[in-house]
Amino acid sequence: MKNFEFDSVIIGAGHNALVLAGYLAKSGLKVAVLERTAFIGGGAGTFPSPFHPGFVHEYHSQFHRNIPNLPWYSDLELDQYGLEYIYPQVNNGMPLSDGRCLIVHADPNITKKSIERFSKKDAENYFKIYHEYADMGRKIWFVRDYSPPIPPDEEQELMKKSKVGREFLELNKKSAYEMVHELFEDEALRAFYLFLFSVRGYLPVPTVKNTGFAIVAMTVMGNKAMMPRGGARQLTHALGSMVIRHGGVLFPATEVGEIIIKNGRAAGVETTDGRKFMAKQCVVSSVDPTQTFLKFIGEKHLDSAIVEGIKNYKYGISGKSFGVLFALHAGSHEAPNYTASKWDPMINQAFNTCVGYESPEEVLAHLTGVIEGTPTENIGIQCCCPTLFDPTRAPKGKHVLLAWQFAPYSIKDAGPEEWEKIKHEYLEKVLARWAEYAPNLAPKGNNIIYKFPETPPDTERHLINMREGDFHVGALIPEQLGFNRPLPQISGYKAPIDRLYLTGAGTHPGGNITGAPGYNAAQVVIRDLG
Ligand SMILES: Cc1cc2nc3c(=O)[nH]c(=O)nc-3n(C[C@H](O)[C@H](O)[C@H](O)COP(=O)(O)OP(=O)(O)OC[C@H]3O[C@@H](n4cnc5c(N)ncnc54)[C@H](O)[C@@H]3O)c2cc1C
Structure with a gap:
């Protein structure tokens, strides 16, 4: 088997690994990125329909936030690689069974008018929060995510030093559930923001404290979803092209099985087919902590506390966190036509549509x-018709549909295998639920050209780092967040082996397309390597 030698060898080619690879390549290091599947991009990957030519589907991330304003976007000069973001002006919608609908526009002035039709008081509160707390979002939320984590006590002390920090601590004493009830009186509005909050991965019950600020953040950020023209893969395609232009090499279909450790130092990796990629400077793993520590490194090289910690690291529903989804993919002749469009026609133009929740109790019942x-x-589903904004994703005049909902990985009394038996029936029920609000999608009509399901075990099969189907690659629970991610001893993107670094959603600040773990880890590696 052939051996290779690079300065840095990076395991996995999701967007976080590629962001990090971009920084290392730009700094002059010769970088190799090794990817298990046939495609680079991980959870930012777009695939052609398996049934009809010309339709493309997002199996993973479907909306992104704020990407062109992130530091790595400009540092890596991604605008030079054909990446273009589309900003849907009608950003979020929520049709109700009584024919009304709530709409969140990119423009908060128009959103205020939509909320006024539900409650004048809520509209005032929305507007006030939107403007008063935008600054807090930038100064706290953003800085926290785009810096290596610091111990909680230190963070508290730092926060106490500024007015905005003290306000943040005050808001965060409450649970998201309490906060949403305090801020809004309308049940639908409460349900909407609790749903957005649960997309962050938490269970929105009153007992989960220190999450109040997330509702404020969702109020400020809930109108900023965007999508790359052509699909999420365009982002990772741009990142990959940038790495290649700076001398890096991407190796698809290259599954890492082991990290080679020589004299206590990470010296390279060995793939499952026996190839060796030696690293003169460093190895970086962007995959799940379980593979990295228990498989690639092995218990014999690790302190028993770390082995125990990683064995107890929880994924998805096992940790009561909601990064696990069932998805319906379809091609259609027409875009969804909501009954509520009689109340406000703009609902048919909404990018993300939250369907089926009308009160906080329904969100809680679903998650429980x-x-x-x-x-x-x-119960509830998040629905999207990306071709309304990006017609390149389907043949002329046709549409792509996506509906996802939180779902268990393992079915009660039956296990994950049960999904294979129930997935088609489940798919029909999800479509029927959507059609209750958008009747032209009714399963018995002839609008749907084809459809297929993606179950939580399918997610894990495609991307093995998303264990138990968890797209956050580790439950977002206080014990696994910030300085605790993946464990307090190894939360600064450094493994306890010389020249071995960590990145990816299993490190701070966790999953979603943020590039933050890749950006933060790159700063640590570059500083260490001088
Ligand atoms: C159904 C679904 C919907 C989602 N929707 C959204 C959304 O709308 N917006 C959003 O922001 N996020 C969304 N996400 C989450 C997002 O996709 C992930 O959080 C994100 O992709 C994590 O990025 P990453 O770079 O850390 O890891 P990944 O993207 O998971 O990349 C890791 C890569 O490592 C590879 N790998 C694993 N093991 C090995 C190995 N042994 N050797 C070599 N390579 C290996 C994997 O194949 C993968 O390509 C969604 C995810 C799913 C599953």
Whole structure:
């Protein structure tokens, strides 16, 4: 088998690994990025329909936030690689069964008018929060995510030193559940923001404290979803092209099985087919902590506390966190036509549409069912028709549909295998639920050209780092967040082996397309290597 030698060898080619690879390549290091699947991009990957030519689907991330304003976007000069973001002006919608709908526009002035039709008081509060707390979002939320984590006590002390920090601590004493009830009186609005909050991965019950600020953040950020023209893969394509232009090499279909450790130092990796990629400077793993520590490094090289910690690291529903989804993919002749468009026609132009929740209790009932392993196809779904904004994703005049909902990985009393038996019936129920609000999608009509499901075990099969289908690659629970991610001893993007570094969603600040773990880890590696 052939051996290779690079300065840095990076395991996994999701967007975080590619952001890091971009910085290392730009700094002059010869970089190799090794990817298990046939495609680079991980959870930012767009695939052609398996049924009809010309339709493309997002199997993973479908909306991104704020990407062109992130530091790595400009540092890596991604605007030179054909990447273009589309900003849907009608950003979020929520049709209700009584024919009304709530709409969040990119322009908060128009959103205020939409909320006024539900509650004047809520509209005033929305507007006030939107403007008063934008600064807090920038100064606290953003700085926290785009810096290596610091110990909680230190963070508290730092916060106490500024007015904005003290306000943040005050807001965060409450739970998201309490906060949403304090800020809004309308049940639908409360449900909407609790749902957005649970997309962050938390269970929105009153007992989960220190999450109040997230509702404020969702109020400020809830109108900023965007999508790359052509699909999420365009982002990772741009990142990959940037790495290649700076001398890096991408190796798809290259699964890492082991990290080679020589004299206590990470010297390279060995792939499952026996190739060796030696690293003169460093190895970086962007995959799940379980593979990195228990498989690639091995217990014999690790302190027992770390081995125990990683064995107890929780993924998805096992940790009561909601990074696990069932998805319906379809091609259609027409875009969804909501009954609520009679109340406000703009609902048909909404980018993300939250369907099926009308009160906070319904959000909670759904999530509780998910934790118990009960299929919950009749409750809430997030729906999207990307071709409304990006017609390149389907043949002329046709549409691509996506609906996802929180779902258990393992079905109660049956296990994950049960999904294979129930997935088609489940798919029909999800579509029927969507059609209750958009009747032209009714399964018995002839609008749907084809459809197929993606179950939580499918997610894990495609991307093995998303264990138990968890797209956050580790539950977002206080014990695994910030300085605790993945463990307090190894939260600064450094493994306890010389020249071995960590990045990816299993490190701070976790999952989603933020590039933050890649950006933060790159700063640490570059500083260490001088
Ligand atoms: C259904 C679904 C919907 C989602 N929707 C959104 C959304 O709308 N917006 C959003 O922001 N996020 C969304 N996400 C989450 C987002 O996709 C992930 O959080 C994100 O991709 C994590 O990025 P990463 O770079 O850390 O890891 P990944 O993207 O998971 O990349 C890791 C890479 O490592 C590779 N790998 C694993 N093991 C090995 C190995 N042994 N050797 C070599 N390579 C290996 C994997 O194949 C993968 O390509 C969604 C995810 C799913 C599953």
